Each structure stands twice: as C-alpha cells, then as structure tokens.
Amino acid sequence: MSTASKKWMVIINPTSGNGASKRKWPKIKALLEHHGFDFDFAFTEYSEHSKKFVQTSLNQNITHIICVGGDGTLHNIVNGIFSQEKVPTSQIYVGVIPIGTGNDWVKTHNIPNNIEQAIKIIKKGHVIQQDIGKIVFEDEEKGTVYFNNLAGVGFDGFVVSKVKSYKSLGAIAYLFGALISLFQFNNFNSTVILNSDEVSGKTLMILVGLCKYSGGGMQLTSNPNPFDGLLDVSIAQNLGKFEVVIVLPKLFNGKITNYKKVKTFKTDAINITITQKNKPFIQADGELIGSGNFKVSVVPKAFSFYA
Numbered sequence: 001m002s003t004a005s006k007k008w009m010v011i012i013n014p015t016s017g018n019g020a021s022k023r024k025w026p027k028i029k030a031l032l033e034h035h036g037f038d039f040d041f042a043f044t045e046y047s048e049h050s051k052k053f054v055q056t057s058l059n060q061n062i063t064h065i066i067c068v069g070g071d072g073t074l075h076n077i078v079n080g081i082f083s084q085e086k087v088p089t090s091q092i093y094v095g096v097i098p099i100g101t102g103n104d105w106v107k108t109h110n111i112p113n114n115i116e117q118a119i120k121i122i123k124k125g126h127v128i129q130q131d132i133g134k135i136v137f138e139d140e141e142k143g144t145v146y147f148n149n150l151a152g153v154g155f156d157g158f159v160v161s162k163v164k165s166y167k168s169l170g171a172i173a174y175l176f177g178a179l180i181s182l183f184q185f186n187n188f189n190s191t192v193i194l195n196s197d198e199v200s201g202k203t204l205m206i207l208v209g210l211c212k213y214s215g216g217g218m219q220l221t222s223n224p225n226p227f228d229g230l231l232d233v234s235i236a237q238n239l240g241k242f243e244v245v246i247v248l249p250k251l252f253n254g255k256i257t258n259y260k261k262v263k264t265f266k267t268d269a270i271n272i273t274i275t276q277k278n279k280p281f282i283q284a285d286g287e288l289i290g291s292g293n294f295k296v297s298v299v300p301k302a303f304s305f306y307a
C-alpha cells in the first residue's frame, strides 16, 4: 500500500501565515486528491484545537496526520501526540505542509515551503525520527509541555508575547518584535543546573533547543542536533540593550554562541529556577506556555515525520 492510500487526518490552522492556510486550502485539497491521498480534514477553531483533533484521530485508529500551518500548529499536534498513551508516539506519522510565518522547524529538515513539493515528500513516505523536549513545571498544576524545535525563557518569551501584532510582516516579524521588545524587557535573575554545572546571575534569555532555526531564521544554539538525545543549551547572560543591537547579525549567522556573554552546553536534562519574584515568559516552538521554574528533559527519537 502506498503512503498516500493510507487514511490521513489533515489539520488546518486557518490563521497560520496570517490567513494563508485558509486561502490556500482549496489548492492544497486539490493537490492531495490529485496525489491520491485518502483523507479527512478539519480546521482548528481555537488555539490548541489541533491537540484535540490528534487525539480524536488516534481514537479512530488514524495514525497519519498532515499539519497545514506554521510552527505553532505543529507544536500543538506534537503535544496531542505526546500527551496520550493509546499509541506509541513513534508509530504516529506526521507530514508537514508549511504555511506559517516563521516556518522554522522545517528548515532543519529541508522540508520545502512549496506546497506540491511538500506533498510529494509526504507521498514518498520516507520517515525520520527526532528527539522531543519535555518541559515539566515545578508547579504541578501547570503540567507538561512538549516541544520539537526550541524552547526558551526571558527575552525570547517576551518577543513571542509581542510578535503576534507584527505577523503580517512575514518572517521579519520576529526581528521587528525583538527590536521593539528590547527597550521594554529587563534582564532577570536565574539559576541553571545542568550536568555538573551551575550558572547563576542576571540573564537575558535561556534557550533549550533541538533543531537549528527559531525566531524567523535565527540560529541561537551551538551545533544543534535533533537526533543525538541531547538538548542544545545557550545561556545569554547579562547583555545590555545596545549590546544586543550590536550582536544582532550574530543571531542570524549562528556566531552568537561564540559571544563572550553566551555560555553553551549539551545535556539531557536541565533545571531552570527564576530567582526573583517577577517571572519572565517561557515560550516553546514560538508558543507562550507560561512562567515559573521548570525542568527540561529529552524523549529520544520519539517523533516520526516525513522528510
């Protein structure tokens, strides 16, 4: 049986890419039909709706899912997959048709933004498995959140909280959001424990990554590898506002990880404590997930996708 002739669930976030998913859906639907896909489809109606759709599909024994949207939609699909125990996660297969603003995760895996090429990749049926990050909050009521690309606390979380208003600008929205946010954000006190190291002090942001790109093409971690069972950690310490402006180009060419006030690590577990009353935002895959103290660990090669 070819990949296309299996039963698929296509989840479309009509708001992704500033409404592009909704506009392009008739074309995507026609192409999926043209390539012989047997599918049901549904549009998300609220923020975490994709998570529900995944679980409903699994209850109907549909384990092949196509994400039509951006990094946030994929993040919610991943959380639908990892917050259930009915089907082993590596036996759930995800294809991505990237129609977001940043579309950062697909860049690591060379999944094309062109709709028909992305569909052909799914049809080809070549599956890869990558690691997943697992965030557990100290406050148990806040629960567990999974990520497939990169999570962070501090300045990057603050940018994510602002960037929604600028998404009509496209991928540059993140850079624009960062510049606007710079003058409103204050560095925070944190203690990070990982391996046998402890890093304490004033912090701009702490990034915990798996894949290479975030924030609309920024490269914020050193030699990221989503297949090695390790988290790629960057701790940007007490950089000043003008210092951030000066190092801005280094955010895009990856050289930021060599900067004197940025410490990098590889680890399979990290414990982050915010040692001040005012807790900065935490983001995962560009989605705001809350604030507070948290631990991150790795679920090795647990996420199966077409690439």
Ligand SMILES: Nc1ncnc2c1ncn2[C@@H]1O[C@H](COP(=O)(O)OP(=O)(O)OP(=O)(O)O)[C@@H](O)[C@H]1O
Residues within 6 Å of the ligand: 013, 014, 015, 016, 017, 018, 044, 045, 046, 047, 048, 049, 069, 070, 071, 072, 073, 074, 076, 099, 100, 101, 102, 103, 104, 167, 286, 287
């Ligand atoms: N019907 C809906 N109405 C409002 N928001 C929604 C709806 N469905 C999903 N969402 C939310 O839309 C947000 C943005 O989605 P997504 O990240 O896929 O697109 P994007 O922001 O354009 O792309 P990227 O994250 O790649 O920059 C996500 O936080 C998701 O939870």
